[in-house]
Amino acid sequence: MQKLAILDELKEYVRELGVDLFGVADLIPVREFIKAQGGEYVSSFPRAISLGIRLLDSVVDELYNHDDIVTLASYRGLYTSVNAALDRAALLLGKRIQNLGFKAYPIQASQIVDPVRLEGVFSHKLAANLAGLGWIGKSCLLVTPEYGPRVRFATILTDAPLEAGKPIENRCGICRRCVEICPPKAFTGEKFNPKDSREVRFKAKLCEEYTESRVRIFGDINCGLCVYICPYGNKRG
Numbered sequence: 352m353q354k355l356a357i358l359d360e361l362k363e364y365v366r367e368l369g370v371d372l373f374g375v376a377d378l379i380p381v382r383e384f385i386k387a388q389g390g391e392y393v394s395s396f397p398r399a400i401s402l403g404i405r406l407l408d409s410v411v412d413e414l415y416n417h418d419d420i421v422t423l424a425s426y427r428g429l430y431t432s433v434n435a436a437l438d439r440a441a442l443l444l445g446k447r448i449q450n451l452g453f454k455a456y457p458i459q460a461s462q463i464v465d466p467v468r469l470e471g472v473f474s475h476k477l478a479a480n481l482a483g484l485g486w487i488g489k490s491c492l493l494v495t496p497e498y499g500p501r502v503r504f505a506t507i508l509t510d511a512p513l514e515a516g517k518p519i520e521n522r523c524g525i526c527r528r529c530v531e532i533c534p535p536k537a538f539t540g541e542k543f544n545p546k547d548s549r550e551v552r553f554k555a556k557l558c559e560e561y562t563e564s565r566v567r568i569f570g571d572i573n574c575g576l577c578v579y580i581c582p583y584g585n586k587r588g
Contacts, residue, residue, distance in 0.1 A: 374482025499584025
């Protein structure tokens with residue numbers, strides 16, 4: 352089966368599973384970065400398929416109610432449901448790829464393997480960025496042209512010979528809304544540079560400590576203000 356035929360088949364399949372965004376990333380140029388985070392086996396795959404499901408605007412639009420328990424309970428439920436839908440889609444697509452005779456290694460939507468650096472085995476944002484689905488914003492979130500950061504992602508690593516996309520330009524410009532709204536001031540406002548460590552842009556520990564301070568009242572969920580405020584995807588203006 353030719354590359355384009357495989358790609359079209361996989362795209363159509365995931366659309367039926369409720370996936371909104373689909374892209375393919377070439378991982379070969381960033382193999383050493385992936386190896387440092389996820390190890391030898393994870394870095395051995397030449398391609399990654401990035402799957403994205405958008406969040407519901409009716410829930411995200413209410414996150415300005417930052418201390419409302421009903422709002423945050425709804426956001427937590429949405430977050431959990433979308434993660435589960437992504438994990439299922441990644442599993443089923445992985446099986447489809449395997450049936451075509453190629454390797455498939457799904458990476459769950461929400462996964463932390465390093466509790467100190469708060470990192471997973473693989474960066475979903477890296478795959479989505481390389482696939483051309485969006486850019487890394489000043490919030491360190493993947494910002495898509497269509498939905499802004501109102502998207503959750505999962506990834507499938509594979510050796511299937513799929514044509515990869517290309518990164519798109521950063522469109523944040525001078526906007527600092529996510530930086531200014533962040534309660535613990537976890538964002539520095541620095542523009543994304545792949546040569547910089549994440550700490551140059553994002554103080555993850557500050558975000559974690561702020562979230563933990565609210566867990567007893569609101570449950571284990573990020574406040575979501577950086578998702579809410581981004582002008583990309585925010586139809587309220």
